[in-house]
Amino acid sequence: MGCLQDGVLAAMNELRFDGKVAIVTGAGRGLGRCYAELLASRGARVLVNDTGSGAQGEPGAERPAESVAARIRADGGEAVADTHSVSTQAQAIAGSALAHFGRIDILVNNAGISGGGAFESIPPEDFDRMLAVHLGGTVAMSRACWPHLAASRGRIVNTTSASIFGSAWNAHYVSAKGGIFALTRALAQEGATAGMHVNAVMPSAWTRLTAQIPNADFAGLLEDWFPPESIAPFVAWLCHAGCALNGETFHAGGGRAARVVLVEATGVTAAAWTPEAWAGQETALMDLEGAVAPASMLEAFRHELAHISEDTRRAAAGKHIGID
Numbered sequence: 001m002g003c004l005q006d007g008v009l010a011a012m013n014e015l016r017f018d019g020k021v022a023i024v025t026g027a028g029r030g031l032g033r034c035y036a037e038l039l040a041s042r043g044a045r046v047l048v049n050d051t052g053s054g055a056q057g058e059p060g061a062e063r064p065a066e067s068v069a070a071r072i073r074a075d076g077g078e079a080v081a082d083t084h085s086v087s088t089q090a091q092a093i094a095g096s097a098l099a100h101f102g103r104i105d106i107l108v109n110n111a112g113i114s115g116g117g118a119f120e121s122i123p124p125e126d127f128d129r130m131l132a133v134h135l136g137g138t139v140a141m142s143r144a145c146w147p148h149l150a151a152s153r154g155r156i157v158n159t160t161s162a163s164i165f166g167s168a169w170n171a172h173y174v175s176a177k178g179g180i181f182a183l184t185r186a187l188a189q190e191g192a193t194a195g196m197h198v199n200a201v202m203p204s205a206w207t208r209l210t211a212q213i214p215n216a217d218f219a220g221l222l223e224d225w226f227p228p229e230s231i232a233p234f235v236a237w238l239c240h241a242g243c244a245l246n247g248e249t250f251h252a253g254g255g256r257a258a259r260v261v262l263v264e265a266t267g268v269t270a271a272a273w274t275p276e277a278w279a280g281q282e283t284a285l286m287d288l289e290g291a292v293a294p295a296s297m298l299e300a301f302r303h304e305l306a307h308i309s310e311d312t313r314r315a316a317a318g319k320h321i322g323i324d
């Protein structure tokens with residue numbers, strides 16, 4: 001097939017967002033800027049939200065939301081800047097999108113700050129601020145947009161982090177990102193009843209945030225192989241009405257995306273209901289052979305029921321045998 005035909009076919013299949021309104025939080029820099037620019041280049045009208053704060057949430061002198069929105073408009077797209085905070089002014093952000101564009105179809109909860117420290121020495125106010133911006137901001141923005149997203153059968157993409165696999169010295173950040181991972185699954189189930197889809201990404205990208213990583217090899221790899229532009233197309237696809245995925249989280253970066261799930265092993269049954277019966281069971285407990293990835297608490301409970309011991313079943317004197 002010739003180049004011209006390839007080009008025509010690609011244009012016909014292009015995923016477009018014409019008529020859609022997207023809010024991208026933290027869109028003045030890094031990943032959010034790439035998401036906003038890509039969505040706008042595909043026809044979305046974009047509210048470019050960013051407080052312009054410093055890396056750790058301190059007030060900043062820059063107005064990056066305005067420059068990103070201006071650049072989008074200069075490129076022929078539609079965008080409006082918004083400088084409210086996701087943690088304290090979510091209603092104003094949703095209101096701004098509605099005032100300018102009249103509807104909300106897409107919410108990308110991306111705004112974030114960084115910070116670190118030993119668990120016992122992180123000041124309580126820093127811990128609270130981290131939770132407030134990441135988890136609180138995601139909750140507040142999702143609540144403010146919820147009825148409008150329900151009306152448009154819209155899409156939410158949240159931002160969690162691979163740090164929830166395990167990462168020391170930033171317990172406040174990891175706690176917030178773990179909450180977002182769980183919130184994504186909860187909202188996906190509720191939103192599905194209104195035709196909404198809620199997914200999340202764990203990005204790996206070279207941005208202001210990762211430029212602070214002290215390990216030079218790790219930072220160098222991110223800088224060379226993981227530009228934020230390598231994630232934006234995946235996030236845009238999750239935002240598209242044609243994407244059927246719901247309740248999923250993906251580790252994304254460098255042009256790759258991989259599904260991340262919670263698994264439950266087959267499990268072990270104790271020979272007796274005593275602490276001693278568990279001693280020496282570590283190897284069996286840690287075995288993931290036969291593990292499953294339940295999509296809901298009910299599915300996890302069914303898995304649990306299927307592997308309960310015969311003794312426990314007998315102790316229940318034959319009750320509940322019909323549950324499946």
Ligand SMILES: NC(=O)c1ccc[n+]([C@@H]2O[C@H](COP(=O)([O-])OP(=O)(O)OC[C@H]3O[C@@H](n4cnc5c(N)ncnc54)[C@H](O)[C@@H]3O)[C@@H](O)[C@H]2O)c1
Nearest residue numbers: 026029030031051052053085086111112161204205207209
């Ligand atoms: N870069 C990575 O590899 C990586 C890894 C894991 C998670 N993340 C997450 O991705 C998201 C984007 O981070 P980034 O790497 O692009 O960092 P970034 O610092 O370049 O961008 C974050 C933006 O959020 C804005 N912001 C901060 N607080 C805000 C608030 N209260 N309201 C509105 N905007 C606010 C900042 O001003 C900034 O422009 C964050 O949630 C971050 O935790 C990034």
